[in-house]
Amino acid sequence: MSACDELLKLHDWDELLFGGFYCLHCSPTGEDSFDDPIAWPCPPLREAGLTDDEAREIIVARREKAEADYRAKKAAEQAEAQRQVNEFNHRHPVGTLVFAYPGIRPEDGAGTRLVTRTRTEAQVSASGDPVVWVEGEGSYISLTHVDPVAEDVWEAAWKAEKQAEPTVVTPQRLGHATRDETIPALLATIKELRASRQPLIDALTRVHQSMTACVGDEWAMEWLGEVWTQIPLHVRALAGDQDPASELGEGGA
Numbered sequence: 520m521s522a523c524d525e526l527l528k529l530h531d532w533d534e535l536l537f538g539g540f541y542c543l544h545c546s547p548t549g550e551d552s553f554d555d556p557i558a559w560p561c562p563p564l565r566e567a568g569l570t571d572d573e574a575r576e577i578i579v580a581r582r583e584k585a586e587a588d589y590r591a592k593k594a595a596e597q598a599e600a601q602r603q604v605n606e607f608n609h610r611h612p613v614g615t616l617v618f619a620y621p622g623i624r625p626e627d628g629a630g631t632r633l634v635t636r637t638r639t640e641a642q643v644s645a646s647g648d649p650v651v652w653v654e655g656e657g658s659y660i661s662l663t664h665v666d667p668v669a670e671d672v673w674e675a676a677w678k679a680e681k682q683a684e685p686t687v688v689t690p691q692r693l694g695h696a697t698r699d700e701t702i703p704a705l706l707a708t709i710k711e712l713r714a715s716r717q718p719l720i721d722a723l724t725r726v727h728q729s730m731t732a733c734v735g736d737e738w739a740m741e742w743l744g745e746v747w748t749q750i751p752l753h754v755r756a757l758a759g760d761q762d763p764a765s766e767l768g769e770g771g772a
């Protein structure tokens with residue numbers, strides 16, 4: 520039996536992309552090989568007496584193990600995310616002063632730093648990441664991009680930012696700079712922001728389209744009714760949803 524185990528270990532197998540199994544040991548290797556892979560169980564295993572039923576059992580067992588491993592890994596990730604959320608909430612109540620980086624962190628390059636405070640408790644996002652919402656930013660931010668800071672540090676940064684007279688940033692600061700200084704920079708920023716968010720808009724549009732295409736599907740209708748409507752009006756309008764687009768139009772008229 521151990522001889523057979525050794526043989527099985529040597530003649531390990533993998534799945535072909537379009538179905539079927541091949542022997543990793545017997546199949547030709549190398550990118551320049553155009554020979555067909557050798558089906559698994561391969562002749563040496565057949566000669567050793569491996570039956571189809573045994574081969575099937577081996578395949579099923581490995582798939583089950585892979586699935587179990589995957590589930591265990593997901594559960595561990597979920598638990599870890601929840602642990603980070605609990606720890607954050609335990610140490611940093613809503614309103615905690617933070618530096619938040621909606622894009623990239625300063626160690627990784629130039630991005631936006633928000634001198635702000637949390638406006639929700641941390642939670643695990645739908646995609647499984649620990650996140651929190653901060654004031655001045657519509658979307659949640661990963662906890663890895665939110666640094667709680669001491670009050671004096673925060674206040675110094677806040678004052679420095681107010682005195683910095685930024686040429687580009689948020690409209691409420693426009694009053695501090697002249698129109699000629701501000702407008703070109705603002706337009707450039709708008710253009711840049713539009714370009715950077717376009718892939719997200721495209722993705723959202725696709726999700727919305729595929730959901731609305733599922734006419735009559737209970738789950739899709741439920742999703743549109745309960746999840747989609749939670750998304751801000753103007754974001755839905757950007758994704759090509761006609762209802763909020765017309766609603767916004769009326770509001771603006």
Ligand SMILES: [Zn+2]
Pocket residue numbers: 530531542543544545546561562563564
């Ligand atoms: Zn083989």
